[in-house]
Amino acid sequence: MDDAIDVRGIRKSFGQVQVLAGVDLTVSRGSVHALLGSNGAGKTTLVTILATLLRPDAGTATIAGADLADDPLAVRRRIALTGQSAAVDEVLTAEENLRMMACLRGLRGRAARQRSRELIERFGLADAADRRVKTYSGGMRRRLDLALSLVVAVPVVFLDEPTTGLDPRSRRELWDVIRSLRQDGATVLLTTQYLEEADELADMVSILRDGRVVAEGSPAELKRTVGEDVVEVRDAVGTVLHSEPTDGTSAGLRRALDAIDAHGLSGEVVVRRPSLDDVFFALTSHTQSHDTTENPGDQAGSLASAERIPS
Numbered sequence: 001m002d003d004a005i006d007v008r009g010i011r012k013s014f015g016q017v018q019v020l021a022g023v024d025l026t027v028s029r030g031s032v033h034a035l036l037g038s039n040g041a042g043k044t045t046l047v048t049i050l051a052t053l054l055r056p057d058a059g060t061a062t063i064a065g066a067d068l069a070d071d072p073l074a075v076r077r078r079i080a081l082t083g084q085s086a087a088v089d090e091v092l093t094a095e096e097n098l099r100m101m102a103c104l105r106g107l108r109g110r111a112a113r114q115r116s117r118e119l120i121e122r123f124g125l126a127d128a129a130d131r132r133v134k135t136y137s138g139g140m141r142r143r144l145d146l147a148l149s150l151v152v153a154v155p156v157v158f159l160d161e162p163t164t165g166l167d168p169r170s171r172r173e174l175w176d177v178i179r180s181l182r183q184d185g186a187t188v189l190l191t192t193q194y195l196e197e198a199d200e201l202a203d204m205v206s207i208l209r210d211g212r213v214v215a216e217g218s219p220a221e222l223k224r225t226v227g228e229d230v231v232e233v234r235d236a237v238g239t240v241l242h243s244e245p246t247d248g249t250s251a252g253l254r255r256a257l258d259a260i261d262a263h264g265l266s267g268e269v270v271v272r273r274p275s276l277d278d279v280f281f282a283l284t285s286h287t288q289s290h291d292t293t294e295n296p297g298d299q300a301g302s303l304a305s306a307e308r309i310p311s
């Protein structure tokens, strides 16, 4: 079997609240897979379960060939997990943090030093390697956190909202790092609230909502369901007067603006990209219109089965 991650029917409730209601997810080896969902959708809960740190109520999972329930130790050896809170020691430098982690992971002397240097270079921390971590920016901390989780190379990397709270530049730097992980052959499961991030990085995207994967596809397939970027003309109170599709290129933007001029419209002109909300909206209105004919009144049920986005 060539899948790096295979998840079947994972359920989890906290008290009366069901957070995961039967999650199915397959991630191909060597791919970057984005788990997209709004705040509170259950992304962290799922990743924490897959990383063996929380027991599911039901369901099974295989990670890099190891069964989550039968052999959690083997799973742990094959994964790295980076969460939202950095597990770095503030008073140490990046290099000291990495050497300490290398020692914890059984590397000694020269091997520990060498691995630390490699990771420092790779994660763009060379200039700051000798500074205490408390002087680092959010983006630098996040990169160091990721480096720490990769002191021992592993086939599967979980990144839980790696760029949340970062400024645009740090976000882009982290994106580069994630792309380089994939180039080295790692499988990456990353969670995000940003459609744009999934679009930039992911080979495949699964949308988590109401405790289930409600849609799955490549970023291009997902975007097709919500339509493309549009240039909108709005009046003073924000009402959309006209909406012109565009393709994200400067030539396309020029064409859209020409078309708007040709209509003789004036107002505030904005470029709008589809957001996660637009995807949800497109999905719900789509499933709703499906269901009203066959299954009236069962809107929750309409989201129950994962839907393959038509390409």
Ligand SMILES: Nc1ncnc2c1ncn2[C@@H]1O[C@H](COP(=O)(O)OP(=O)(O)O)[C@@H](O)[C@H]1O
Pocket (backbone or CB within 6 Å): 014, 019, 037, 038, 039, 040, 041, 042, 043, 044, 045, 046
């Ligand atoms: N240990 C816990 N005890 C009780 N409720 C929890 C616990 N962990 C998460 N939750 C709840 O589960 C839901 C999903 O949380 P989480 O997995 O963190 O979502 P996400 O990472 O997508 O933002 C939230 O409503 C959260 O309050």
Ligand SMILES: [Mg+2]
Pocket (backbone or CB within 6 Å): 043, 044, 045, 160, 161
């Ligand atoms: Mg979370």
